[in-house]
Amino acid sequence: NAGVMQNPRHLVRRRGQEARLRCSPMKGHSHVYWYRQLPEEGLKFMVYLQKENIIDESGMPKERFSAEFPKEGPSILRIQQVVRGDSAAYFCASSPQGPYEQYFGPGTRLTVT
Amino acid sequence: DAKTTQPPSMDCAEGRAANLPCNHSTISGNEYVYWYRQIHSQGPQYIIHGLKNNETNEMASLIITEDRKSSTLILPHATLRDTAVYYCIVRDILTSGTYKYIFGTGTRLKVLA
Numbered sequence: 001n002a003g004v005m006q007n008p009r010h011l012v013r014r015r016g017q018e019a020r021l022r023c024s025p026m027k028g029h030s031h032v033y034w035y036r037q038l039p040e041e042g043l044k045f046m047v048y049l050q051k052e053n054i055i056d057e058s059g060m061p062k063e064r065f066s067a068e069f070p071k072e073g074p075s076i077l078r079i080q081q082v083v084r085g086d087s088a089a090y091f092c093a094s095s096p097q098g099p100y101e102q103y104f105g106p107g108t109r110l111t112v113t
Numbered sequence: 114d115a116k117t118t119q120p121p122s123m124d125c126a127e128g129r130a131a132n133l134p135c136n137h138s139t140i141s142g143n144e145y146v147y148w149y150r151q152i153h154s155q156g157p158q159y160i161i162h163g164l165k166n167n168e169t170n171e172m173a174s175l176i177i178t179e180d181r182k183s184s185t186l187i188l189p190h191a192t193l194r195d196t197a198v199y200y201c202i203v204r205d206i207l208t209s210g211t212y213k214y215i216f217g218t219g220t221r222l223k224v225l226a
Contacts, residue, residue, distance in 0.1 A: 004156070033213065042200070043157065043216040048207075055211055091156050093214075101147060102214060104156035 002027070004094050004105035005074075012111045019079040019086070021108045025094030032075040033093045033102060034060075034067060043091060049075060082112045115217035116140065116203040122221040125195075131188040133220050135201030138182040144204060146177060147214070148186045150197040157200065160186065191224045198222070 005024040013019050025032050030051050035043040045059040049069035060067065064082075069075040079086055089109050093102035118136045125131040137146060145164050149157040161168055161175045163184070168175045174187040188195055200219040204212040 031211075035216075042198075042218050043151075045213055045215060048211070048213050056207055056213055089154060093157075101159050101162060103159060104149075106156050107154070109154075 004092060004103055006090075006092050006105035006108050008108060009106060010109050010111070012113060013082045014113055015083055016081050019082050019110055019112075021077040021079075021090050021092075021110070023075040023077070023092030023094075023105060025075070025092075026103055029094035029096050029103075031055075031095045031097070031102075032069050033095075034075075034077050035091045035093070037089045037091060037107075039088075046077075079110075082110075084112050086110060087112045115215045116205070117146075117201045117217050119199070119201055119217060119220045121218065122223070124223050124225055125188075125191045127193060127224055127226050128190055131191040131195065131222060131224070133186040133188075133199050133201075133222065134183065135186070136183045137201070137203050140181050140203050142181075144206070146175070146184050147202040147204065148173070148175065149200045149202065150195075151200070151219070152194075152197040160199075191222075193224050193226060196222060196224045 032049045034046040037043045047060045047067045048056040064080045066078045089107045091107045093104045095102045145162050147162040148160040151157045163175045177184045198219040198221050202214050205215050206212045
């Protein structure tokens with residue numbers, strides 16, 4: 001059973017461009033969570049999604065950031081008009097329906113130049 | 114805010130037991146304690162979780178005090194590969210009945226040769 005997949009693993013964008021980060025949850029998992037980690041800091045919760053629904057987006061910046069988890073395909077975290085402060089590692093985690101532990105992907109390292 | 118507090122760093126000699134403490138004095142009766150670790154900049158790795166009984170698996174043991182206000186993760190024979198940041202997490206239960214993780218700053222464990 002493959003683990004949580006994230007791609008790309010590394011992404012370089014110039015200021016003002018768009019970044020799209022993809023997350024494929026583990027097979028059978030219907031819950032997806034996105035976290036951001038700045039250098040030398042802990043993980044910060046961004047958004048929690050179930051298929052076609054956003055459950056909690058309290059950690060997501062109100063502007064430029066959006067997330068989706070469509071019925072088919074991976075979850076997408078989209079950052080529009082990136083700025084240098086968006087440079088970070090973005091981790092996705094998934095879990096099955098119910099109060100189960102989350103399993104994390106390897107992360108996408110976004111660098112904004 | 115995170116519901117847990119941990120010491121920022123610890124050292125442990127290789128081959129000895131590593132005991133990592135965590136305080137969660139505001140934990141409620143039905144909340145689990147989860148432990149993860151992050152090796153270098155990889156995605157967090159699930160270790161173990163528990164409610165009130167002590168738990169053991171192939172990676173570690175979890176000791177939860179009777180009042181559930183604190184717990185200790187035990188790595189019985191630490192190796193150099195156990196050097197990582199260890200996170201103790203109490204889930205944040207949402208009004209929908211679902212939950213999310215709020216990561217604290219964790220304990221940076223360094224295993225010394």
